[in-house]
Amino acid sequence: MGLGFLLPAFLAGMAALAIPVLLHLRQREREKPQAFPSLMFLSRIPIRTAQRRRITDWPLLLLRAIALALLVAAFARPLFRRAVGAGSSATRSVVVLMDRSLSMGHRESWQAAEDSALAVVAGLGSNDRVAVVAFDEEATVPQPFTLDHAAAAAVIRSLRPGARGTRYASAWRAARQLLDRDSTSRAELVLVSDLQKSGSAPGSAGALPPGAALRVVPVGPASPANTAVSAIDLERRPGAGRGEVVVAARIRSYALPAPRRVHITMTLGGRERGQREVTLPVDGSTRVAFDPVPLPEGNLPLTVSVDPDALSADDVMHAVVPADAAQRVILVLPPSAPPGETMFLERALAIGNDPQITIERRVTGVLDPATLRGVAAVIFYDVAPPGGSAGAALSAWVNAGGGVIVAAGERLAVRGFDGSFVPGRLRGLADRSAERGGTLGAVVEEHPVFSAFRGSGIAALSAAHFFRYPRVEAATGSQVLARFDDDLPALVERRDGLGRVLLAALPLNNEAGDFPRQAAFLPLVRRLVLHAAGSTSGSPWEITGEAWRPSVAIPDLVVAAPSGALERPDSAHGGALLLEESGIYSAYSVRASGVPAALVAANPPRAESDLTRLPREELLLGVSDADTSRASRHVATAEELEQRQQVWRWLLLVAALLLLIESWLVGRGWRARPGRTIIVPDGGVS
């Protein structure tokens, strides 16, 4: 039986406890020394003093303080809360929370975890119910509550550590859901985990099920020593043929007992292409670069591995080296456009080779399916996209994965365009010349287009001034990615099938603004085009737990996971596949054979390599005991509620009694001697 309060806000009245203390101090103030002409005679009288402070004052002070505290508690309406089901059943509901994150694959962790979990199940009474939750970044319930302990043990034995990160909040959530469906007995959570610190991210602590006891069974290594391949950098270089690529890897070491000498091996397309030997520091990062290798003809899987240690899952890192990453982009110009109008745009796109962007200029003309084949994106520079059959062909191309950018300028602002292909309407021209141009007011920082500016926010983009730009009205179903400081949309996106259409009101020439002369111009337009082309990541690998979708349309998609399992992504989910395993995923059309149409590498989150343990106390501090639903399942009768709340009457009664006693004591001259120092002439008797 616990004690709660119906009106806990009244407990703030406990501050009133300061009142008797202040009164007490005020009494002391009265004893400020009295001025006296001379102590010449008094000092000749030998005296001794005796402190009787506690005997004379503190009882009254305590009486007053206790009476006040009782009054405050009475107003807060204390309530005795009965444990749910207490008395009706002595059974327990035990949830075994098994950490199956990548770090649990440590040589010393998993077996200990399994044994501990099995021991917990074996120790249950015959009436105790048990459920098993397996969690990493997400939680699943392979075994709901059951009295069949053998089945639960079997489930525990079937679990294996995965390739994903740790998040304790997911475990708490799953346990809450389980216990919400359970209306019996005492709840107990048993967390079997290596208590990796990275699993308790700030703000994601979550809440324990109400009234549930938490037991932590820590497993895993005593020392967080570990090495891992933490990153792979690919640097393209021009060379003979398709050029070459330089592969560099970063090796991270954590809390090693001593510097460690390791071999690092680089494998490309299944063939070992380089090896290095380095000495890793006790704690830190080491960059290792391999000799350049010729760029492959097709996409090739790349693997960098370090000598395995106790946690081998992070000693290998996978990536995909794209064969020819050059992105073909068609730039459609209006006939009236002077030659230099798109100079800044074309130069910005031409710079850089990761990936390389090749531009084909066209002055309107037909964009038939044959023309669009192999094209990553089409930019309509201040010209409307075609309608009719050409527009239909373009729309079909976008649905299949193509990307279109409509860069609206002054011409389009005047003429406008028809149809619903573009994710917005133009409502004339905004002229900000008189106020020295407008700036960007807000951007969706999380969007891939602005990935180069993450961290700096809009500051890097706000330096640009835009004098004239179209007034855009975003269409329904589209997303505004950026706005000018007058709140007009600057960049709008809408997804169409596998592709996307973007409407940019940002002036991309040097006449309507100074954006092309700003440092942010180059990265922004490159990201914009690559995003439209479906090549936004730029990273040669993905993180496990993320969803992946091939950037090109692959009919009847089948994906081979690193373990060899075949999966067919559900088209209802946009053909996306959850990357559960660490390694190379290969996408095929119809059947998983031959040359894969696409490759993607998945690696576990790097935080999993840090085995630093979270102290048990910190784990408990991070979670809260939410207390609503479970308590509310038991509906008390009005009589019960009244009975459980009536303690406030007693508190008031006792407070009144104490105040009466206090008044009586004061009336009886308890403080007849307000002075606290009793002076006794030397040799006298007090």
Added chain:
Amino acid sequence: MTGVAPATLLDPSVLARIGDLSLLARTVVDGFLHGLHRSLRIGSSFDFAEHRAYQPGDDLRRIDWRLFGRTDKYFLKTYEADTNADVLFVLDVSASMDYGAGPLTKFGYGRALIASLAWLSQRQGDRVGLVTIGGDLVDVVPSSTRHLQLLLHTLARAVPGGEGRLPTGLERVARFRGRSGVVVLVSDCYEEPAVLERSLGGLRARGHDVIVFHLLSPAERDLPWESAVTLEDAESGARLPFLPDVLRPRYQALLAEHQQALRDGLARNRVDYVPVSTDQPLDGALHAYLDRRMLATRMR
């Protein structure tokens, strides 16, 4: 002052409300004299001593014409106390004097007393001077028949404070004061009687008549507190706890011993000792002064 009985102004509670020392002194002295019967004590010459032969330059008004009628010679009548005296008032301005049970502190009372005595002395043609003593001599107004206003002004701006060293100050007064006269000390006498006796004895040795007004506030005499308090020495800042029931009798006994020791010690040196409570009217002190003044001037 119309409508107010002059004698009332001798009451300390009335004195405390008068800021102008000159007015106060005049009013007090007038009220005091008004209440006296005509007496031989009053006047610059009141006791016939002898006749002496007229000499050129003598005041013709002082010729005894009756004797001239009988003897046909000019004789002048001479009286006792015919000469004016030097009166030096010494006021203790140490911090202990800044104490009183009501609005009138010992310092205020002493100031009014000296102003009144000075006014009275001036009326009798005496030369009046003032010395204030704190840690050392603070203010010095040399004796003169024309220094009454300066004396009153100096009194008015005197401020009590600091630790008092009355014996040192008195010794310095004794050294610089050449002409013998009357020295009036107004103090709360928080000094060892033997020390004070020695200092005042020095003044007596130089021919001064000394009168000591020992001021006591009723509060420091009676210790009116009913409960325990902590007392702080006005001069040293030392603190002592005080429980009246236990310590009051002992304190008062010590105070009485102190006063008796002063009285005995000063009497041995023929110094007049006048204990004055600040809740008493001023006339008692004025009477005591006049008695001493008469003795001092009873000479030829």
